[in-house]
Amino acid sequence: MDRNAIIAGLGISLPPSVVQDDVWNGFFARRFADDRRGLARRIFANSGVRTRQAAVNPLLEDVSEWSTERRMRRYQVEAAPLGKEAVGRALTDAGLAADEIGLFAVCSCTGYATPGLDILLARDMGMAPSVRRLFVGHMGCYAALPGLGTAADFVVAHGQPALLLCAELTSLHLQPPTTRMDIQQIVSHALFSDAAAAVVLTPGDASSGYAGSSGYAVRDIAAVTDATTADHMTWDVTDLGFRMGLSPRVPKVLSVHVRAMVDDLLGRHGLTIGDVDGWAVHPGGPKILDVVQERLELDDAALADSRGVLSAYGNCSSPTVLLVLDELRRRPAPPRRVVMLAFGPGLTLYGALLETSRVAV
The missing domain is CATH 3.40.47.10 (Thiolase/Chalcone synthase)
Structure with missing residues (x-):
């Protein structure tokens, strides 16, 4: 095999799950007047979603009127442990220690702060002070693939493992109700959820010392x-x-x-x-x-x-x-x-x- 980056480990971390019908009945249904509720209900029912995860559960906490500053502070509180768990599982799956990682890339479009997840998790997981870091923000749903490509390029070029973390808390961006029927927001609220996923990539060439991965x-x-x-x-x-x-x-x-x-x-x-x-x-x-x-x-x-x-x-x-x-x-x-x-x-x-x-x- 020629030089390739191998996906040697993958880890998932999820906030508590909620049932779609419960979220509709317990929260979203009351946000619409009677003449609009039927259409919104059909959008939720036809979303293809039956259960989803919410770090901030609208049944327990309505954040729709929160300022962006308050949401960003909450992002740090919720995203750090979620990302740490996903990273830990990916490293375990790959059989690597955190200090073996040469590049740590983080993708997120739902929260920003400095120091960010890349710095905090590199510190808390015990990555080397020399680890390279990259934060990819606001690319949205496709960010995992350019992140994966960049991490793979690093692995091939430098012969060191890389780690990619994608962490999103869309539940923090619940929008306040409007006086008109905003179809785009209904669709967004019916579909989006929270999760973190991490991938470890290692060199695939025989001389690297990481050969033999089944990824x-x-x-x-x-x-x-x-x-x-x-x-x-x-x-x-x-x-x-x-x-x-x-x-x-x-x-x-x-x-x-x-x-x-x-x-x-x-x-x-x-x-x-x-x-x-x-x-x-x-x-x-x-x-x-x-x-x-x-x-x-x-x-x-x-x-x-x-x-x-x-x-x-x-x-x-x-x-x-x-x-x-x-x-x-x-x-x-x-x-x-x-x-x-x-x-x-x-x-x-x-x-x-x-x-x-x-x-x-």
């Missing part, structure tokens, strides 16, 4: 941004937290670009869609998955794990595609070749090609 090799990363549709998905910093804009036209834009991007990614390695036996697709919502399935001509089984993650965990922004990858690798017979896909502001599509050492050449 996936990161073979390639691809990206396409359609800047003409930049207003279709937004994440604005306001005085009352971060406010999402989510156009119903997003699936149509993805339908235009996803097939060409995947064909190009695979074609660079002499592969076609038929050569892929694992699909880790970010479940941005049911319509997103429907479009990807249709354009790539996949059967229902191909996206079963993505739909299962959406149902069980909701859309957790950047960690979500890693949750899907974790489901794939835990199968009794894990796929040998995986394509990861994630989408977000830009509009941007990202893809990654992973292969086990048995097929990487």
